[in-house]
Amino acid sequence: MQGYVIGVDLGGTKILTALADLEGEILAKSRLATLADEGQTVVVKRIIESIEQVLKDAEIKRKEVQAIGVGCPGPLNVTEGIIYHAPNLGWKDVNIKELIKNEIDIPVFIENDANAAALGEKWFGAGRNIDNLIYMTVSTGIGGGIIINRKLYHGANDSAGEIGHIVIDPASHSECGCGDVGCWEAIASGTALGRLGKEAVDVGQNSLMEELVDDIDDIDEIDGAIVTKAAAKGDKVAGQILEQVTNYLGIGVANLVNILNPEMIIVGGGVSQAGDMILQPIREVVNQRALKAPAEVVKIVPAQLESEVGVVGAIAKALVEIGRLN
Amino acid sequence: MQGYVIGVDLGGTKILTALADLEGEILAKSRLATLADEGQTVVVKRIIESIEQVLKDAEIKRKEVQAIGVGCPGPLNVTEGIIYHAPNLGWKDVNIKELIKNEIDIPVFIENDANAAALGEKWFGAGRNIDNLIYMTVSTGIGGGIIINRKLYHGANDSAGEIGHIVIDPASHSECGCGDVGCWEAIASGTALGRLGKEAVDVGQNSLMEELVDDIDDIDEIDGAIVTKAAAKGDKVAGQILEQVTNYLGIGVANLVNILNPEMIIVGGGVSQAGDMILQPIREVVNQRALKAPAEVVKIVPAQLESEVGVVGAIAKALVEIGRLN
Numbered sequence: 001m002q003g004y005v006i007g008v009d010l011g012g013t014k015i016l017t018a019l020a021d022l023e024g025e026i027l028a029k030s031r032l033a034t035l036a037d038e039g040q041t042v043v044v045k046r047i048i049e050s051i052e053q054v055l056k057d058a059e060i061k062r063k064e065v066q067a068i069g070v071g072c073p074g075p076l077n078v079t080e081g082i083i084y085h086a087p088n089l090g091w092k093d094v095n096i097k098e099l100i101k102n103e104i105d106i107p108v109f110i111e112n113d114a115n116a117a118a119l120g121e122k123w124f125g126a127g128r129n130i131d132n133l134i135y136m137t138v139s140t141g142i143g144g145g146i147i148i149n150r151k152l153y154h155g156a157n158d159s160a161g162e163i164g165h166i167v168i169d170p171a172s173h174s175e176c177g178c179g180d181v182g183c184w185e186a187i188a189s190g191t192a193l194g195r196l197g198k199e200a201v202d203v204g205q206n207s208l209m210e211e212l213v214d215d216i217d218d219i220d221e222i223d224g225a226i227v228t229k230a231a232a233k234g235d236k237v238a239g240q241i242l243e244q245v246t247n248y249l250g251i252g253v254a255n256l257v258n259i260l261n262p263e264m265i266i267v268g269g270g271v272s273q274a275g276d277m278i279l280q281p282i283r284e285v286v287n288q289r290a291l292k293a294p295a296e297v298v299k300i301v302p303a304q305l306e307s308e309v310g311v312v313g314a315i316a317k318a319l320v321e322i323g324r325l326n
Numbered sequence: 327m328q329g330y331v332i333g334v335d336l337g338g339t340k341i342l343t344a345l346a347d348l349e350g351e352i353l354a355k356s357r358l359a360t361l362a363d364e365g366q367t368v369v370v371k372r373i374i375e376s377i378e379q380v381l382k383d384a385e386i387k388r389k390e391v392q393a394i395g396v397g398c399p400g401p402l403n404v405t406e407g408i409i410y411h412a413p414n415l416g417w418k419d420v421n422i423k424e425l426i427k428n429e430i431d432i433p434v435f436i437e438n439d440a441n442a443a444a445l446g447e448k449w450f451g452a453g454r455n456i457d458n459l460i461y462m463t464v465s466t467g468i469g470g471g472i473i474i475n476r477k478l479y480h481g482a483n484d485s486a487g488e489i490g491h492i493v494i495d496p497a498s499h500s501e502c503g504c505g506d507v508g509c510w511e512a513i514a515s516g517t518a519l520g521r522l523g524k525e526a527v528d529v530g531q532n533s534l535m536e537e538l539v540d541d542i543d544d545i546d547e548i549d550g551a552i553v554t555k556a557a558a559k560g561d562k563v564a565g566q567i568l569e570q571v572t573n574y575l576g577i578g579v580a581n582l583v584n585i586l587n588p589e590m591i592i593v594g595g596g597v598s599q600a601g602d603m604i605l606q607p608i609r610e611v612v613n614q615r616a617l618k619a620p621a622e623v624v625k626i627v628p629a630q631l632e633s634e635v636g637v638v639g640a641i642a643k644a645l646v647e648i649g650r651l652n
Contacts, residue, residue: 155587166581255492261481
């Protein structure tokens with residue numbers, strides 16, 4: 001039987017939607033601005049619009065679509081389809097599953113965005129043929145998804161994989177968005193890289209970072225990418241910052257390795273685009289600090305799906321739910 | 327069909343063996359000193375002796391026993407039955423499964439001792455009816471076992487749950503047996519409690535701990551139990567040490583809560599016998615530092631099986647393997 005699924009990656013700035021066949025092959029794509037400040041009703045309408053667009057572009061009828069997967073910001077209730085709290089959408093307690101299903105009569109399945117990305121990498125990216133893996137994304141924050149025995153592990157109330165909020169340095173005063181201090185994402189995300197870069201320049205340290213910003217001397221433009229770029233060009237100050245942050249990244253990964261003994265850790269997100277400059281120090285810390293048996297077996301690799309990981313993950317979610325991937 | 331299983335808890339100082347029916351009801355027990363320095367052959371002979379003893383005591387024939395579960399020190403290969411390295415037995419690369427099976431023709435299944443304890447608490451202790459839980463033991467070290475969807479999670483090469491070696495304080499200089507510094511068990515185990523107690527007295531701090539040792543002034547006798555006892559009696563120095571250690575315990579538990587979102591964390595081992603003096607501060611740190619959703623759902627409870635957890639866990643392992651528990 002022929003059939004199709006649709007994946008929707010609902011983000012704070014854009015809605016990416018794609019239609020795929022039952023092998024996961026993408027046949028049509030749509031990209032719309034979220035414009036979250038126009039309100040929830042308009043955003044839902046725009047999701048429906050994007051779904052209708054990909055149906056039209058691929059010349060597929062609505063009834064041929066077996067499921068819609070939606071990757072959304074969390075925390076959420078996967079079974080009920082509720083987004084509890086999404087600051088970058090301005091949403092609280094929104095039943096996105098029902099809202100979409102009411103407009104378009106196709107089964108809807110939602111997943112936290114990092115978890116959806118983990119599914120994407122597991123089925124269509126770096127994790128093919130791997131049964132136990134952790135996907136982590138390092139960008140403005142740090143997020144994660146845990147695959148155990150080929151299945152996403154949700155935990156007791158769909159909160160498993162919140163790896164960005166493990167405390168890595170209790171002595172740190174870096175505040176995290178969650179209200180705690182010393183969380184992994186407060187000290188080792190792209191945001192942390194940028195903050196440390198800014199601070200170094202701000203106290204007068206001489207660094208290439210100042211010259212790499214578009215608008216010379218606007219140090220507010222220094223972000224993770226600038227720090228990494230300066231470090232790659234041999235800038236000492238940026239290099240030390242990168243060393244500090246990759247050391248924290250390595251400690252967190254070593255902890256995950258000791259706890260979960262995964263076959264693979266897939267590192268995605270903006271920061272990971274620096275490739276081995278980030279991954280190699282992480283591997284070294286893991287070899288040094290994790291136990292021998294789990295450190296020997298784990299492969300620490302870059303994500304393969306890059307910016308499409310969200311929508312591919314949403315497609316994977318739909319395919320898992322209809323039993324095509326298992 | 328009537329039938330029986332045998333559980334063996336192989337430790338550095340004692341071999342505890344028990345025979346149980348298929349409901350897990352213990353019918354006979356044996357306890358022998360391990361005397362590991364007499365060599366591997368003698369220890370295996372003693373295990374066989376203990377098995378024959380419980381068969382005799384319960385008046386059960388060998389062929390009525392469907393499986394033997396053995397809890398052993400790790401790291402190990404569960405499928406092959408190999409103990410890779412057990413410092414407290416002086417063993418390296420010992421196929422304990424084969425050695426026992428050669429002597430007594432009953433299927434043998436081995437499990438890491440902390441994992442076996444997790445199975446014991448899951449099926450016969452605090453974790454009955456709980457599908458996702460973490461068992462942790464805090465005594466001389468910190469060990470753990472992870473139950474996911476009612477099953478022990480082994481990871482890629484049987485090393486999952488090595489929670490004692492997650493780095494909790496990268497600034498710490500406390501050395502761990504694994505060669506790293508700042509590991510959880512180096513700063514938050516019973517051993518760490520005792521060390522901090524000794525150090526405090528050693529630098530001349532006035533504390534009840536000095537009077538609680540059997541041999542007055544032999545500060546080497548100060549251990550975790552003495553520190554806890556002094557703190558319970560209101561000793562300020564011991565109280566501060568306990569506060570520091572329970573804070574570290576809480577941070578590690580909060581990390582596990584954020585990563586795995588378990589329904590329950592069961593705390594066993596010598597240190598946990600101090601009950602709420604230990605558990606309450608852990609709960610407070612978790613509420614303060616873990617994310618709201620996973621912190622709200624997790625129950626942090628004391629283990630129920632105490633000193634028998636190892637042998638009951640070995641029985642549970644055997645019952646799981648023959649499909650009686652699932």
